[in-house]
Amino acid sequence: MRKFICALMACAMLMSLCACGGKTTQPSESPEIADEQVEATPEVKEEDMIDNESWDKLESLGQIQTENGLMYVSITLPAEFVGEDITQESIDANAGETYTSGKLNDDGSVTYKMTKKQHKAMLDLTAEQIDTALKELVDNEEYAFTSVEHNKDFTSFDVTLSTDEVGINESLMTLAFYMYGGMYSLFTGGEVENVAVNYYSPNGDLISTANSSDMGE
Secondary structure (H helix, E strand, O other), rough: OOHHEEEHHHHHHOHHHHHHHOOOOOOOHHHHOOOHHHHHOOOOHHHHHHHHHHHHHHHOOOOOEOOOOEEEEEEEEEEEOOOOOOOOOHHHHHOOOOOOOEEEOOOEEEEEEEHHHHHHHHHHHHHHHHHHHHHHHHHHHOOOOEEEOOOOOOOEEEEEEEEOOOHHHHHOOOHHHHHHHHHHHHHOOOOOOOOEEEOOOOOOEEEEEEEEHOOOO
């Protein structure tokens, strides 16, 4: 149970990266210059496709803004993910590399404003952190996980076990998979309708499937 609680806490910590200005590897050019170059370049690089897809979704939800000829996205993180200690002063102090500006809302949530380059960097960082957490689960001998695979938007997880049944510890971690999918979806356009977790036996037989959409039933 302690490991399960730690995993849930890790989810919240990942979401708070926007507020603490986590380190990311980015070119030396400014986000504004990079955005102008993207707009002026007709060729779409393969590594930018996921970012473009998420921006199309965000634009359809009205979360894309234009200012001084540049496009920005507004992402609102719930209060439970940003923490109680965050202040408007800390948000303003960390603005720049990870996000251009942020606003602490009355309900404790925070709305961040990002350029396209910053948004893609945040998506990449979030995916990297989730993958690291999943690898740690596989390496943890307290669980029967031997591998965890997922689709590009973390809405489907294929989990292979070393046993022929899903144990209590593994069942509890299903909620963590749900949270990983929901967390990633916040940066790509709002709430996800369902996160599916498929459990497989060592020989590849499907043992069971859990769906986050069933939790309300």
